Amino acid sequence: MLNNHDQLWNRCLSVIKDNISEASYNTWFAPIVALKYENSIFVLQVPSQFFVEYIEEKYIDLLRMTLYREVGVGTRLEYRVLIDKSSGRGTQIPSAAEQTKQKSTGSNSSYVNPYHKPQLPEIDPQLNPAYNFNNLIEGNSNKLARTAGISIGNEPGKNIFNPLFVYGQSGVGKTHLANAIGVMTKQLHPEKRVLYVSANTFQIQYTDAVRSNTVNDFLNFYQTIDVLIVDDIQEFAGKTGTQNTFFHIFNHLHQTGKQLVLTSDRSPIVMVGLEQRLLTRFKWGLSAEIEKPDFELRRSILQSKIYRDGLEISDEVVDFIAEHVVDNVRDLEGVLVSLLAHSTLANMPIDVALAEKVISRIVNITRKVNTVEKIRDVVCEYFSLSIDAISTKSRKREVVQARQIAMYLSKQLTKSSLSSIGNTIGQRDHATVLHACKIVNDLMDSDKNFRSSVREIEEKLKQ
Numbered sequence: 001m002l003n004n005h006d007q008l009w010n011r012c013l014s015v016i017k018d019n020i021s022e023a024s025y026n027t028w029f030a031p032i033v034a035l036k037y038e039n040s041i042f043v044l045q046v047p048s049q050f051f052v053e054y055i056e057e058k059y060i061d062l063l064r065m066t067l068y069r070e071v072g073v074g075t076r077l078e079y080r081v082l083i084d085k086s087s088g089r090g091t092q093i094p095s096a097a098e099q100t101k102q103k104s105t106g107s108n109s110s111y112v113n114p115y116h117k118p119q120l121p122e123i124d125p126q127l128n129p130a131y132n133f134n135n136l137i138e139g140n141s142n143k144l145a146r147t148a149g150i151s152i153g154n155e156p157g158k159n160i161f162n163p164l165f166v167y168g169q170s171g172v173g174k175t176h177l178a179n180a181i182g183v184m185t186k187q188l189h190p191e192k193r194v195l196y197v198s199a200n201t202f203q204i205q206y207t208d209a210v211r212s213n214t215v216n217d218f219l220n221f222y223q224t225i226d227v228l229i230v231d232d233i234q235e236f237a238g239k240t241g242t243q244n245t246f247f248h249i250f251n252h253l254h255q256t257g258k259q260l261v262l263t264s265d266r267s268p269i270v271m272v273g274l275e276q277r278l279l280t281r282f283k284w285g286l287s288a289e290i291e292k293p294d295f296e297l298r299r300s301i302l303q304s305k306i307y308r309d310g311l312e313i314s315d316e317v318v319d320f321i322a323e324h325v326v327d328n329v330r331d332l333e334g335v336l337v338s339l340l341a342h343s344t345l346a347n348m349p350i351d352v353a354l355a356e357k358v359i360s361r362i363v364n365i366t367r368k369v370n371t372v373e374k375i376r377d378v379v380c381e382y383f384s385l386s387i388d389a390i391s392t393k394s395r396k397r398e399v400v401q402a403r404q405i406a407m408y409l410s411k412q413l414t415k416s417s418l419s420s421i422g423n424t425i426g427q428r429d430h431a432t433v434l435h436a437c438k439i440v441n442d443l444m445d446s447d448k449n450f451r452s453s454v455r456e457i458e459e460k461l462k463q
């Protein structure tokens with residue numbers, strides 16, 4: 001007849017078997033022998049110290065959850081490492097994770113109350129602490145998304161941004177923001193179950209669950225999360241089973257006041273391959289675009305990274321990089337790393353010449369050098385105005401606006417001084433240029449059509 005501890009352990013083994021691959025089970029769990037269960041302590045015999053370390057690292061959550069469920073809440077674990085099989089002597093090692101858990105919960109009871117919901121095991125939120133709000137620099141392009149993210153970090157689930165759907169091109173800071181929300185939530189609400197997962201990982205986990213017939217466990221797990229962050233959700237496109245499962249998880253979490261944060265490379269409006277019912281839900285909260293960083297933000301990000309890494313790079317070089325590396329922040333970081341490598345390895349000073357050399361390997365620098373004249377010409381062409389018209393004193397609305405945009409873009413995209421910009425565009429003084437920049441900035445914030453016209457012109461200037 002089996003001992004009590006053998007019976008209990010066999011029950012645990014069948015739960016564990018359901019949750020991991022057969023190979024892992026055979027390697028890590030089949031060789032374990034249950035030795036005794038006494039005073040809420042379950043003693044397991046394991047073949048080596050390495051076993052203990054591996055199990056503690058990879059399977060402790062599963063093991064703890066299983067023991068709580070099958071043996072009793074608060075059950076502690078001790079390992080006996082088999083040193084000499086013939087003598088049966090071994091070393092007793094309490095589970096480190098169990099000890100910590102025990103201390104933090106203060107619980108040492110093995111009494112199982114059938115009405116008591118076992119305390120959920122802690123999970124690793126899978127966050128990257130290096131991506132936080134302190135080093136996520138704010139600019140016009142990410143202000144809305146960043147501010148909404150901070151509100152969520154303060155009060156996850158209890159705000160109007162649920163879900164927060166952040167979209168934008170590659171390298172503009174979506175993953176950084178998504179992580180920062182998780183990091184802040186954990187700092188302010190350590191008890192919350194936060195999980196960051198890429199859509200790709202979610203998809204793999206789901207496929208594994210289908211294969212091992214554990215979809216219910218998969219669903220149950222995700223439905224216990226308080227703040228679920230899914231990165232690159234566009235990758236669910238065309239994956240019907242995954243979408244269906246995510247739909248249930250989304251509904252459950254949303255209905256129970258839990259927070260969802262989703263990122264994507266495009267807005268829900270233009271997303272293809274995703275079910276309508278999901279897209280509708282993505283639009284329930286706030287959809288916030290992170291646009292390409294403007295010159296000011298590019299410069300601030302560079303300055304912050306230079307300061308953080310203790311580098312010494314002149315303002316002239318910083319401005320040069322910010323002017324020429326315009327598409328995404330990842331490229332800006334790449335330029336800084338290369339500059340540093342060149343200057344250290346080749347013992348070269350970090351000056352504009354070196355910056356130009358490094359940048360030309362990352363972006364097509366010649367294509368992107370703009371002059372005030374070129375900007376003026378492209379703006380005139382865009383608005384079908386003659387260059388003479390923009391240079392006159394005309395107060396016609398379309399002429400004034402074209403002139404202001406040309407001034408604004410010249411300020412953004414060239415190193416020319418305000419007076420030289422004013423000189424080239426209609427013989428105006430520097431104060432007029434400054435005023436034009438302010439007007440354009442304000443209109444960009446408030447008028448969507450105006451903003452997209454300016455963006456289109458910028459694109460043309462890059463071609």
Ligand SMILES: Nc1ncnc2c1ncn2[C@@H]1O[C@H](COP(=O)(O)OP(=O)(O)OP(=O)(O)O)[C@@H](O)[C@H]1O
Pocket residue numbers: 131135136137138142168169170171172173174175176177265301329330333
């Ligand atoms: N506003 C910012 N302040 C500081 N660093 C930033 C900012 N925006 C982006 N970064 C940095 O730029 C890099 C790229 O950002 P991130 O990976 O978050 O982009 P992404 O939009 O998720 O890109 P992808 O869609 O390709 O995954 C990261 O190292 C990130 O820290």
